[in-house]
Each structure stands twice: as structure tokens, then as C-alpha cells.
Amino acid sequence: MSFINYSSREINCKIVYYGPGLCGKTTNLQYIxxxxxxxxxxxxISLATETERTxxxxxxxxxxxxxxxxxxxxHLYTVPGQVFYDASRKLILKGVDGVVFVADSQIERMExxxxxxxxxxxxxxxxxxxxDKIPYVIQYNKRDLPNVASVEELKSLLNPSDVVxxxxxxxPNGMGVFDTLKAVAKLVLTELKRGR
Amino acid sequence: xxxxxxxxxxxxxxxxxxxxxxxIRDANALVVFIVDKNGQLIATSGxxxxxxxxxxxxxxxGNIAATGxxxxxxKENEFATQxxxxxxxxxxxxxxxQRVILVVIxxxxxxxxxxxxxxxxxxxxxxxxxxxxxxxxxxxxxxxxPFAEITDEDIDNLFND
Numbered sequence: 382m383s384f385i386n387y388s389s390r391e392i393n394c395k396i397v398y399y400g401p402g403l404c405g406k407t408t409n410l411q412y413i414x415x416x417x418x419x420x421x422x423x424x425x426i427s428l429a430t431e432t433e434r435t436x437x438x439x440x441x442x443x444x445x446x447x448x449x450x451x452x453x454x455x456h457l458y459t460v461p462g463q464v465f466y467d468a469s470r471k472l473i474l475k476g477v478d479g480v481v482f483v484a485d486s487q488i489e490r491m492e493x494x495x496x497x498x499x500x501x502x503x504x505x506x507x508x509x510x511x512x513d514k515i516p517y518v519i520q521y522n523k524r525d526l527p528n529v530a531s532v533e534e535l536k537s538l539l540n541p542s543d544v545v546x547x548x549x550x551x552x553p554n555g556m557g558v559f560d561t562l563k564a565v566a567k568l569v570l571t572e573l574k575r576g577r
Numbered sequence: 578x579x580x581x582x583x584x585x586x587x588x589x590x591x592x593x594x595x596x597x598x599x600x601i602r603d604a605n606a607l608v609v610f611i612v613d614k615n616g617q618l619i620a621t622s623g624x625x626x627x628x629x630x631x632x633x634x635x636x637x638x639g640n641i642a643a644t645g646x647x648x649x650x651x652k653e654n655e656f657a658t659q660x661x662x663x664x665x666x667x668x669x670x671x672x673x674x675q676r677v678i679l680v681v682i683x684x685x686x687x688x689x690x691x692x693x694x695x696x697x698x699x700x701x702x703x704x705x706x707x708x709x710x711x712x713x714x715x716x717x718x719x720x721x722x723p724f725a726e727i728t729d730e731d732i733d734n735l736f737n738d
Contacts, residue, residue, distance in 0.1 A: 384583045384617040385723070388590035392724070393617045423631045428639070437643070440616075440635045446735050449727055453735065456616060456635065472642035476615030563736050570732045573724040 382476045383573060391452045394569050395476055396562075399501045400483035401493035402434070402462035405522040408552035409483060410441045410457055413562060416555065417443060435461040438473050445566065455566055462497065471504045479516035479569040480505075481561055483552075484539055486521050486529035491538060498539060516568030519547040520561045525554070582714065583613050583676075589710045590620065596702045597622035604695035605687040607666065611703070612637050612678045619677060633680070637670065641678055660689060671696050674704045676711075 384393040398406040407427065414425045423442035430436050439459040444452060460470040482501060484494045502512045521535045532549060540547050546564045550557030597609045601623045608623040610630060616638035621630050640659070648655050659670040669681040669692045679699065681692050 382582050382615060384585070384613055384615070384619075386585040386590070386619075387723075388585055388587045395615060424629050426632050426636065437639060440632065440639075442631045442635075448731050448735055449723060451723060468646050469643070472639070472646055475642060476613075567732055567736070570724070570727070570735075571729075574727050574732075576725050 383478050383569070385451075389452075390450055391454060392448075392573070393454045393456060394478040394566075394573075395456045395458065396479045396481065396565055396569065397473060397477045398457065398459040398481045398483055399470070399474075399497065400462055400522075401485055401490060401497040402464070404462060404483045404485040404490070404494075404497075405550075405552040406459035406462065406483050407435055407439050409481075409520070409522075409550075409558050409561070410439050410459055412552055412555050412558045413443070413457065414441055416559075421445070434463065435459055436466075437461065437469050448570070453570070455569075457562075464496070467500065467504070470500070471507060474504055474508050474510075477505075477508075477510070477515070478572070479565040480512070480518075481565050482517070482519045482539070483522050483550075484519060484535060486523045486535060487526055488528055488530050491530060491534075494535075494539060516565055516572050517545055518561055518565045518568065519545050520550045520557060521547065522550045522552055522557075524549045524556065525551040583615075583617065584710075584714045585619060586710070586713065589706055589713075592706050593620045593703065594622065596699050596706070600681065600695055600699045603698075604681060604683065604692045606681045606683040606692065608680075608682040610634065610680050611673075612680065614638055614641060614672075614676060614678060623682075637678055637680055641670065641672065658693075669693070669696060671700060673700050674707050676707060677703070679703060 398409055400406050421444045426440040428437035441457040443455045458473050460473045482498060505512050519540055521532060548557045548561045552558055597620050600609050608625045610621040611619040612634040613619055616635040618630055618634040644656050655672060657672045661668040666682055666684050671679045673679050683692055
């Protein structure tokens with residue numbers, strides 16, 4: 382849930398990157414962190430295991446500039462993708478304003494993508510949100526790998542009605558990373574404009 | 578939707594800041610801050626210039642969320658108070674009105690007993706302020722969000738590199 386502060390003239394929004402284990406959620410945030418000017422970002426926090434798997438969440442605060450005299454700040458979070466961390470995933474979705482679903486394009490991860498998307502929908506429902514009604518974009522990540530499914534296949538599985546904005550990406554080299562972020566941020570601001 | 582949107586107005590912000598400033602003095606604490614359960618920093622008081630308050634806010638909310646999850650498993654409503662003891666500094670965390678979190682950082686110049694005592698008093702004041710804030714947010718006559726009038730162009734301008 383966004384936080385409008387008239388006193389400091391700030392608006393804060395929360396965006397969550399969701400997806401199956403090892404799909405590249407943390408890599409998205411790392412790329413954004415590395416390519417953002419120091420004045421526009423805070424420290425990136427990763428609560429990870431010793432093998433660098435996300436244990437609880439990653440967190441990156443970003444400032445996007447001013448809109449009508451209000452500073453806009455986005456707090457980016459990732460969830461732990463591994464199936465057994467479901468309790469943590471639910472907690473991180475609390476107060477979410479926008480969701481990025483990061484899909485792993487590799488053919489062998491299709492089932493994991495579907496399972497994670499279903500899990501997202503279910504966990505949002507538990508918090509009182511409807512995935513079809515909140516700002517939401519899909520990223521088909523790992524397009525640089527050789528064993529990937531075609532975008533058409535991914536679309537038919539993960540975005541069958543084709544109403545959700547979707548992007549091809551390769552997070553380590555940045556392809557599609559900012560396009561995805563911009564798209565979800567725009568949807569969040571448009572939702573605020575509507576006044577919910 | 579799950580929770581009503583959190584909005585902070587100047588009037589309530591000043592009141593909250595006063596409670597924080599008073600708590601710092603009364604509890605002889607180093608830093609006091611208030612965080613929304615979603616991790617948004619609301620107010621800060623004390624010697625916080627050297628602290629990354631944004632990260633602390635997010636981690637506090639994560640901590641409270643995790644503890645809340647544990648409480649749920651034990652069929653408890655919540656664990657309203659937490660205390661973390663360090664070698665030099667300690668953190669006292671208190672949930673206020675089920676919506677926000679009051680954090681007090683203190684060192685050997687204060688004590689857990691004193692902090693708990695002062696937090697209890699501050700908690701009452703904050704509860705009143707946040708309740709009145711919530712009523713104000715839900716009052717339709719207070720006016721629209723400042724974002725009701727932004728244009729698509731305003732949004733696009735944010736993303737012009």
C-alpha cells in the first residue's frame with residue numbers, strides 16, 4: 382500500500398519481484414542497483430544464505446524524481462523463490478503496490494514458472510489482493526540462454542489473454558531490466574492517479 | 578484491499594515527531610523511529626545522521642512480519658514487543674495500534690526498564706494520533722489524493738532519461 386506523506390511531500394510505493402527459484406529476481410535488483418546513480422538509490426540489502434540463495438528478501442530503495450512536487454520513491458523487494466519459503470513470500474507481499482513476475486525462459490523451468498505464478502495468485506488472495514486488478518507485469522528472463530522456450534510458448538502459458546505487459550530480458554547484462562521496472566512503476570502511478 | 582492507504586498530514590506528523598522527541602529525552606535513548614508495518618519510515622528522532630534509516634525501516638518491518646508469522650503459528654495474535662541486546666547498543670521494538678512500529682535504540686546510558694516504561698507512555702499517545710489519522714484518511718470530505726490530477730505526461734516525464 383503506497384504511503385503518501387504530505388509533511389515531507391513524498392510518495393512511497395512497494396514493488397515485489399516474484400518468481401521461481403533461480404529465475405533472476407535478485408539479479409534484476411543487482412543490475413538496477415549497479416546502473417543507478419548514487420543519489421537515486423539507497424543501500425541494497427540481501428538477506429541470503431551462504432550460497433547466495435535469497436533467504437528472506439532483497440531490498441532496494443530507489444528515488445525516481447518529482448511528480449507535482451512530490452518525491453516518488455519506490456521500494457523494490459524480491460521474495461525467496463524456493464518452494465519451501467512460502468511463509469516468507471506471503472509476508473513480503475503485504476502492502477504491495479505492484480508485482481513483477483520474473484519467469485525463467487528455460488524449457489525445463491516451465492512447470493516451476495506455472496507453480497510460482499499460481500502461488501503468487503493464491504498468496505495475493507490471502508492478503509486481499511487480486512492479481513488481475515493490481516499493477517502487474519511479466520518478465521521472460523534468461524533470453525540469452527540456448528535452451529529457452531519461444532516467447533509465444535511463454536505467453537500462452539503465463540499470459541494467455543495477453544493483457545499483462547510483458548518483456549524479454551537477460552538480467553545479468555541488463556536487457557529488459559529497466560523496461561520492466563519502468564512499466565510496473567508507471568502502472569503503480571497510474572493506479573494512484575485513479576485514487577484506488 | 579487489505580489495509581487502507583497510509584497518508585500522513587502535517588498536523589499529525591508534527592504530533593508524532595513531538596512524541597518521538599520527548600521519548601528520546603525521557604528514555605535517554607540514541608535514536609527513535611516509527612515505521613509503517615510495510616516498511617515505510619514515518620518519523621525519526623535523535624542522532625540518526627550516521628544511520629541508514631531506510632534500510633533499518635525495511636528490516637524492522639521484515640522482522641515484525643516474521644515474528645507475526647511465528648505468533649500466528651502459535652495461535653497468538655502478535656508479539657507486540659521485541660528486544661535485541663547488543664554489546665554496545667540495544668533495540669527495543671514495539672507494535673503500536675497494530676499498524677505501526679516504534680523502535681528505540683539505546684546504549685548503556687539508559688536501561689531496558691526505563692525504555693519499556695517510557696515506550697508504554699509514548700505508545701498511548703501514538704495510538705491516539707494514529708487513530709485520528711486513520712479516521713481522517715477515511716473521511717471522504719478531506720479531499721482527493723494529490724495524484725488524482727497527474728497526467729500521463731507527468732508520469733512519462735519521470736522516466737525520461
